[in-house]
Amino acid sequence: MDMWGLKGLRLSCSARQKHTSGEIINYMSVDIQRITDVIWYTNYIWMLPIQLSLAVYVLYLNLGAGAWAGLAATLVIMACNIPLTRLQKRLQSEIMAAKDNRMKATTEVLRSMKILKLQAWDTEYLQKLEALRREEHNWLWKSVRLTAFTTFIFWGSPAFISSITFGTCILMGIPLTAGTVLSALATFRMLQDPIFTLPDLLSVFAQGKVSADRVAQYLQEEELKDDAITEVPRSATDYDVEIDHGAFSWELETTSPTITDVNLKVKRGMKVAICGMVGSGKSSLLSCILGEMPKLAGAVRVSGSRAYVPQTAWILSGNIRDNILFGNPYDKEKYEKIIQACALTKDLELFANGDLTEIGERGINMSGGQKQRIQIARSVYEDADIYLFDDPFSAVDAHTGAQLFKDCLMGMLKDKTILYVTHQVEFLPAADLIL
Numbered sequence: 001m002d003m004w005g006l007k008g009l010r011l012s013c014s015a016r017q018k019h020t021s022g023e024i025i026n027y028m029s030v031d032i033q034r035i036t037d038v039i040w041y042t043n044y045i046w047m048l049p050i051q052l053s054l055a056v057y058v059l060y061l062n063l064g065a066g067a068w069a070g071l072a073a074t075l076v077i078m079a080c081n082i083p084l085t086r087l088q089k090r091l092q093s094e095i096m097a098a099k100d101n102r103m104k105a106t107t108e109v110l111r112s113m114k115i116l117k118l119q120a121w122d123t124e125y126l127q128k129l130e131a132l133r134r135e136e137h138n139w140l141w142k143s144v145r146l147t148a149f150t151t152f153i154f155w156g157s158p159a160f161i162s163s164i165t166f167g168t169c170i171l172m173g174i175p176l177t178a179g180t181v182l183s184a185l186a187t188f189r190m191l192q193d194p195i196f197t198l199p200d201l202l203s204v205f206a207q208g209k210v211s212a213d214r215v216a217q218y219l220q221e222e223e224l225k226d227d228a229i230t231e232v233p234r235s236a237t238d239y240d241v242e243i244d245h246g247a248f249s250w251e252l253e254t255t256s257p258t259i260t261d262v263n264l265k266v267k268r269g270m271k272v273a274i275c276g277m278v279g280s281g282k283s284s285l286l287s288c289i290l291g292e293m294p295k296l297a298g299a300v301r302v303s304g305s306r307a308y309v310p311q312t313a314w315i316l317s318g319n320i321r322d323n324i325l326f327g328n329p330y331d332k333e334k335y336e337k338i339i340q341a342c343a344l345t346k347d348l349e350l351f352a353n354g355d356l357t358e359i360g361e362r363g364i365n366m367s368g369g370q371k372q373r374i375q376i377a378r379s380v381y382e383d384a385d386i387y388l389f390d391d392p393f394s395a396v397d398a399h400t401g402a403q404l405f406k407d408c409l410m411g412m413l414k415d416k417t418i419l420y421v422t423h424q425v426e427f428l429p430a431a432d433l434i435l
Contacts, residue, residue, distance in 0.1 A: 023100045037207070069168035074161055081150075084150050088207075092143070166184075241419070247295070259284055307384035321355040341380065369395050369400065391422060
């Protein structure tokens with residue numbers, strides 16, 4: 001689990017977009033279990049040849065050359081597994097793809113359930129989910145039929161091998177006594193285990209191969225580069241952020257970087273306002289400082305811990321206090337000051353349970369402005385050295401935005417280094433540097 005968590009935190013932006021939460025859940029639950037099953041069946045790989053060799057040797061002692069007919073019949077049955085296994089592997093790939101699509105759609109519907117109910121779209125989306133479920137069921141049904149056919153073949157294999165072996169002995173004139181027949185039948189019974197185990201073994205390995213490929217693809221996805229930023233001790237410099245001749249791009253193969261020739265020095269305690277047209281690279285600049293945007297050239301040096309507030313609020317399922325504390329110990333005095341500075345006091349008074357009110361799945365019970373202020377309060381409570389705000393005032397009204405700027409950014413965070421993206425000109429005069 002730790003490996004999956006660390007991988008998820010280190011995924012690059014482009015890799016993160018390839019895998020939905022539903023797919024990752026399938027990797028952790030379904031695919032890992034199938035890989036574990038392969039490990040369980042590994043011992044059968046060396047057990048099957050030994051069992052088969054011993055059975056043929058016993059048959060040879062009893063039936064002489066007729067034992068080779070039994071071996072040939074056994075190999076024919078085992079050879080039938082080759083096309084069946086290939087078909088099983090293809091069906092497993094289709095099943096997992098259908099499962100991913102269903103999980104992805106279900107997750108999106110659950111996230112947007114409130115909107116679907118308000119717009120009366122629940123019936124339509126229910127039909128879409130049922131259609132995806134029918135598609136998955138169709139592939140599952142084909143897989144089950146194939147498994148049933150394979151099982152039928154191998155349950156009938158002892159009778160088939162007995163007929164071939166005894167028929168060959170009769171044609172070759174090998175005498176069959178009651179002792180040799182009973183001994184041969186007992187040996188055929190010994191062959192049942194490797195023959196019956198073989199289809200399960202091949203099926204498990206086919207499923208495990210598909211799951212291993214899926215997991216390997218996820219684990220081999222591009223990660224954030226360790227050299228994207230250089231951490232500098234705070235005692236060694238007066239600058240919290242330095243970018244020298246930086247060039248950055250979301251696509252490594254591109255010939256035109258998203259941001260190029262960036263030179264920036266931010267002293268400790270400075271307030272830097274970032275403004276510009278839509279798509280001009282404001283959010284990308286913050287990503288450069290976080291180390292999440294691939295660096296093509298130059299150097300980025302950062303001194304101190306960082307707190308980032310994205311433009312789209314990120315909320316945990318739980319109550320308001322848990323979202324603000326974010327695992328930190330509860331300090332009542334500090335907590336109440338932050339609630340006041342982030343203009344959350346009146347909102348909490350409206351809730352029956354105050355800050356213990358359940359937010360719901362991804363903050364579905366909160367407005368956009370409330371979610372934005374909650375995540376701002378979370379960043380302030382973290383008490384970081386550098387604060388990166390990506391247009392934090394866009395989701396709140398003008399009065400609340402002015403209060404946030406005055407009491408929070410210029411109040412509680414007055415001694416902190418702050419880089420904030422904004423489109424509102426009234427927040428620019430307070431900045432020490434405007435980009």
